[in-house]
Amino acid sequence: MTDSVINRLVAGPPAPGHRISFIRLGSRRTLDLTELYEQSGRVAAYLQSLGVGSGDRIGILAANSLEWVLLDLAALRLKAVVAGFEPGKFADAAELVARYGLTVLFTDQDVPADAPAAVRTFAEVAEAAGQAWPEPPGPVVYGPEEVTTIKFTSGSTGAPKGLGATVGSIDASMRAVQEIFGHRSGDNLFVFLPLSLLQQRYWLYSALCFGHDATVTTYEAAFAALGTARPTVVMGVPAFFEAARQQIGQDAARADGVTPEAARRAAARRLFGDRIRYLWTGSAPADREVLRYLTDAGLPVYEGYGLNETCIVSKNHPGAHREGSVGRVLRGKEVLFDEDGVILVRSEHPVNRRYEFAEPGDSERMFVADGVVRTGDLGYVDEDGFLFIQGRADDVIVLGNGKKVIVRPIEEHMRTSPAIEECVVFCPAQTSLVAVVSPSSDTADLEAIAEQLARTNASFGRDEQIRKVVVASPRPSIANGMLTSQFKPRRQAIFAAFQSQITNNQDGIHAQ
Amino acid sequence: MPSDVETIARENLSAALQPPADPHEIEPDLELTDYGLTSLQKVLFLTRLCEDLAVDLASLTERDVAEMRTLHDVVDTLSRHAGKAS
Numbered sequence: 216m217t218d219s220v221i222n223r224l225v226a227g228p229p230a231p232g233h234r235i236s237f238i239r240l241g242s243r244r245t246l247d248l249t250e251l252y253e254q255s256g257r258v259a260a261y262l263q264s265l266g267v268g269s270g271d272r273i274g275i276l277a278a279n280s281l282e283w284v285l286l287d288l289a290a291l292r293l294k295a296v297v298a299g300f301e302p303g304k305f306a307d308a309a310e311l312v313a314r315y316g317l318t319v320l321f322t323d324q325d326v327p328a329d330a331p332a333a334v335r336t337f338a339e340v341a342e343a344a345g346q347a348w349p350e351p352p353g354p355v356v357y358g359p360e361e362v363t364t365i366k367f368t369s370g371s372t373g374a375p376k377g378l379g380a381t382v383g384s385i386d387a388s389m390r391a392v393q394e395i396f397g398h399r400s401g402d403n404l405f406v407f408l409p410l411s412l413l414q415q416r417y418w419l420y421s422a423l424c425f426g427h428d429a430t431v432t433t434y435e436a437a438f439a440a441l442g443t444a445r446p447t448v449v450m451g452v453p454a455f456f457e458a459a460r461q462q463i464g465q466d467a468a469r470a471d472g473v474t475p476e477a478a479r480r481a482a483a484r485r486l487f488g489d490r491i492r493y494l495w496t497g498s499a500p501a502d503r504e505v506l507r508y509l510t511d512a513g514l515p516v517y518e519g520y521g522l523n524e525t526c527i528v529s530k531n532h533p534g535a536h537r538e539g540s541v542g543r544v545l546r547g548k549e550v551l552f553d554e555d556g557v558i559l560v561r562s563e564h565p566v567n568r569r570y571e572f573a574e575p576g577d578s579e580r581m582f583v584a585d586g587v588v589r590t591g592d593l594g595y596v597d598e599d600g601f602l603f604i605q606g607r608a609d610d611v612i613v614l615g616n617g618k619k620v621i622v623r624p625i626e627e628h629m630r631t632s633p634a635i636e637e638c639v640v641f642c643p644a645q646t647s648l649v650a651v652v653s654p655s656s657d658t659a660d661l662e663a664i665a666e667q668l669a670r671t672n673a674s675f676g677r678d679e680q681i682r683k684v685v686v687a688s689p690r691p692s693i694a695n696g697m698l699t700s701q702f703k704p705r706r707q708a709i710f711a712a713f714q715s716q717i718t719n720n721q722d723g724i725h726a727q
Numbered sequence: 728m729p730s731d732v733e734t735i736a737r738e739n740l741s742a743a744l745q746p747p748a749d750p751h752e753i754e755p756d757l758e759l760t761d762y763g764l765t766s767l768q769k770v771l772f773l774t775r776l777c778e779d780l781a782v783d784l785a786s787l788t789e790r791d792v793a794e795m796r797t798l799h800d801v802v803d804t805l806s807r808h809a810g811k812a813s
Binding site for chain 2: 240241242278433434435437438439454455458459462465655692693694702
């Protein structure tokens with residue numbers, strides 16, 4: 216028996232007895248995984264009838280659904296390459312066909328009358344899945360360097376970069392994750408993030424290969440579906456868990472006659488169902504307070520680290536967890552540091568060695584020799600092998616005395632005060648730090664901010680002292696351009712807005 | 728006089744905002760995102776509001792959710808569905 220997950224998926228039907236549910240607002244459908252496999256074979260035959268074969272690219276521009284999964288599995292069975300496009304980030308089907316050389320593109324959106332013939336609807340896929348086809352797909356076997364899908368990385372500027380993911384990298388990542396989490400019969404993995412993200416499809420491959428249940432929902436149906444789906448694992452991102460924490464807090468505050476802890480636990484079960492084994496977070500740094508809150512409420516959350524270009528590099532898990540870290544480095548991955556302390560990742564099976572779609576120079580900046588990826592993140596590994604991420608290399612301030620200051624930990628420390636919503640640290644004169652603080656409400660609690668300033672300064676070294684705090688008024692918002700649409704601060708816009716207060720010596724709260 | 732749907736929607740929205748806003752001061756025609764509501768917080772707010780109004784969220788579509796951009800939209804849409812349920 217092959218130990219390649221992808222080759223096992225395409226070799227034959229999975230073991231019976233495990234189910235996959237698709238929940239959208241207004242509809243719910245559950246199939247045995249053997250039925251899913253059977254239907255994917257019919258969709259593969261349909262794709263063949265459209266002339267799709269090995270190496271051809273098919274596009275999928277749609278919200279999560281059964282058809283999405285059937286197309287993905289069908290493509291695997293033909294060695295066709297899937298390019299998944301997240302609705303909202305991509306729109307123009309005709310342009311996608313031309314730009315990415317797609318043989319066919321399937322969408323759940325309205326297809327305009329003048330769209331090219333290559334653009335097809337999900338309704339056709341649903342019909343094909345229920346129909347008998349004369350020519351079933353033939354057997355296929357993948358080599359480790361073959362590419363099954365294109366992953367898109369949305370940078371802060373320009374068109375998204377496209378990266379082909381190799382079978383070897385998918386196999387290695389899935390095996391490493393399976394080794395530490397042991398997903399098994401009885402588990403139900405809950406997926407609501409877009410299936411255009413390859414990692415979200417891992418959990419469906421995992422169900423087929425390792426034998427467990429899975430639930431796929433849309434983003435909009437996620438919270439409504441959790442209670443009925445009763446998952447054991449939820450695949451989320453920090454913004455999701457922050458929203459959940461807030462809701463649990465609200466619900467717990469309304470409870471009467473129980474201890475606060477019992478109220479939180481009950482509220483957590485109400486939101487996530489009563490079977491949670493653990494919650495998975497990744498893709499962006501999680502707020503430590505949120506992780507601790509959920510863990511204390513009976514929902515352990517495990518954070519990890521990885522980029523599109525590296526796949527999963529490290530992960531906390533029940534057997535090895537250290538608060539504040541992103542876990543130990545997984546089998547098959549190696550973390551190195553360059554002379555500036557920037558994290559480099561070497562993989563036994565690299566995702567790829569260059570982008571398939573990118574601007575000139577992009578590949579060379581990200582992929583250094585030998586498939587090693589330069590992440591641009593700063594961090595360190597502690598004595599027990601846990602990786603800690605300290606920030607982006609771009610967030611480093613070099614003082615006039617040559618000392619380098621990583622500002623993110625200082626900003627995070629400031630944010631631990633309930634009076635402080637956001638904090639951005641600048642170094643206007645190359646000698647000392649000035650923080651711009653966005654207070655939690657329009658009437659800033661200046662006393663609490665001053666107390667936090669003293670606490671933060673007491674926790675950091677001589678070169679990391681904040682000389683003064685400028686209290687932002689107006690508070691940064693998306694509307695005034697000081698926050699991104701993801702509610703992240705825009706450093707340059709904040710600096711520009713408060714430049715005179717940052718650089719003069721009078722305004723603001725001064726360190727004592 | 729505001730409808731029951733509007734009163735309950737204002738209370739729920741107020742609690743969903745960080746920091747909470749006065750339920751009576753929420754502008755019905757201001758975009759929810761301008762109140763700092765993320766798309767996930769909006770989904771969670773609507774999920775809970777539907778529970779409180781005994782509206783089956785499943786009677787809406789993903790597009791209905793996307794198109795509820797202001798408190799006004801939310802009250803209009805859910806009033807129609809609350810009417811249907813009773």
